Amino acid sequence: MIRVVVCDDQAVVREGLELILNSDPEIKVVALAQDGAEAVEMTTDKQPELVLMDLNMPGMNGIQATREIHTNHPDIKVLVLTTFGEDEWVFDAIRNGAAGYLLKGTPRDELIEAVKGTVSGEAHIDPAVGPKLLAKVAQTNESTSTNFAKDLSERELDVLKLLAQGITNAEIADRLFLSKGTVRNYISSILAKLDVEDRTQAAVLAVRHGLVEDY
Numbered sequence: 001m002i003r004v005v006v007c008d009d010q011a012v013v014r015e016g017l018e019l020i021l022n023s024d025p026e027i028k029v030v031a032l033a034q035d036g037a038e039a040v041e042m043t044t045d046k047q048p049e050l051v052l053m054d055l056n057m058p059g060m061n062g063i064q065a066t067r068e069i070h071t072n073h074p075d076i077k078v079l080v081l082t083t084f085g086e087d088e089w090v091f092d093a094i095r096n097g098a099a100g101y102l103l104k105g106t107p108r109d110e111l112i113e114a115v116k117g118t119v120s121g122e123a124h125i126d127p128a129v130g131p132k133l134l135a136k137v138a139q140t141n142e143s144t145s146t147n148f149a150k151d152l153s154e155r156e157l158d159v160l161k162l163l164a165q166g167i168t169n170a171e172i173a174d175r176l177f178l179s180k181g182t183v184r185n186y187i188s189s190i191l192a193k194l195d196v197e198d199r200t201q202a203a204v205l206a207v208r209h210g211l212v213e214d215y
Helices: 011-022 036-046 062-072 084-095 108-119 130-138 154-163 169-176 180-194 199-208
Strands: 002-007 027-033 050-053 077-082 100-103
Touching: 002 011, 002 036, 002 108, 011 027, 011 108, 027 036, 027 108, 036 050, 036 062, 050 062, 050 108, 062 077, 062 084, 077 084, 077 108, 084 100, 084 199, 100 108, 154 169, 154 180, 154 199, 169 180, 180 199
Parallel strands: 002 027, 002 050, 050 077, 077 100
Antiparallel strands: none
C-alpha cells in the first residue's frame, strides 16, 4: 500500500485528488494538507511514501515544503503539481529535492501511474511541460563542461540521454535492447558517478551540460 499526503491550498483540488488516488487499491491518501507547513507536519506524523505537492500556496509554498521534507525525510518522495503558469517554479522544486512533477488536470490513470512510478524510483517528467523546463535549464549560465560525463561509459551515456527525456526504465530497455535489470544497474552507476540522488537530478544535469540537444 502506497501511503500519500496530498497538499493543495484549494479544497476542491485536495478532495478530488483524494478520490482519484483512493480509487486505486494500491494507494491510500492518509492526510490532506492546505499549505506547505501543514504538509511538513503531516509528513512527519504520517510517514507516507509520497507527498503530492502543490507549488504556489500562501504561507510556506511547495518549494519550501519540499526542501524541508527532503532534508528531514530523504526517503519520502515529493511529486510536485504545476500549471503552465508555474514553469519557473518547477526547476527550483527539483533542486530542492522533488522527484518529479505533473500537471494539474492530469488524467486519472496517468496520475496513478505517476504516483506509483515515483515511489518505485522513476522520475515522472510531464511531457507537456518538460520542454519548457529543460529549455530553461539549458539557458542557465553554467557553461557546457566536457568533463561532465568523463567517467561514464558509452552505454551509460546512451542511458543518461534517454533518461533525460523522461523515458521510463522499460522504454530505455526496449530502445537499447537491454533487460530492465541491466538498465537499473546502469542508472545506479550513473547516479553514483554523477554524485546525484535521483533520476531527475541526473536529467537536469544532462540537459544543462548539452547532452540532450533535440528536446
